Amino acid sequence: MRGQVLGVDVRTGEGLVAGQDGQRYRFTSEDWAHRGEPVIGAEVDFETADDRALSVFPLPSAVAPGPRRAGPAVPSARAAAASDRNKYVAALIAFLIGTLGIHRFYLGRTGSGIVMLVLSITLIGLAVTVPWAFIDMIRYLMMSDEEFATRYPRG
Template identity: 50%
Template structure:
């Protein structure tokens, strides 16, 4: 049977399909046989097993919409406060998932000149986070799952 993927849970991989017969069917990640994997809007071909879709393949030339972004609990005000109070140690960078620059800041803090450099760096980050729009902050620092 043919159909279209209606939705996919990005955490479990479970999803729902609308079949050409007007019925809805569910699937598990193990039911998907395409190396690309499920995505909302994909046109597919599948076998039926009751209300479950099995042996699912994407139809050639089918395009789909990428799954929606998954939001994390990262907050720009928290990031700004961490930059202001603990910025010389790079804590705000670790908080935002920028591990590499956080490690650099932490190592630089071990020297007198490094403390001056990381102090300025952290203060610039503090100001940047405060003046940055919420949309730009989310685009830069929120984790996305494709």
């Protein structure tokens, strides 16, 4: 059967495939029959047994060239282009006027942006929002482009 990888937890090695029959099938790292790691969104061919996907092979068009790095599941290249926001702009906003939470609004995090805006009215609140904005700035700069695009998708 053919299908598409929906998700993978690299810590446990378990993944989920959506089959062409509309059913979802679980698989483990032992079921992945290819070098490297499964990629979310990859088209695969597999055998089924109850709710399990066995001998999961990526289709030739879905195999990404080059080695995959270890760590959390890496989104496909399509996900990297799925953000209309820029991490450097977000970091600059956080540095310049971050205590007002404007960078949070920019990234689509309206709730926490409102909280920061309300907190920044008082001196005690500023003691919270200044380090909060600084930490956000550092996080954005340290985040990979793929992770940033995944966390803050096109809004």
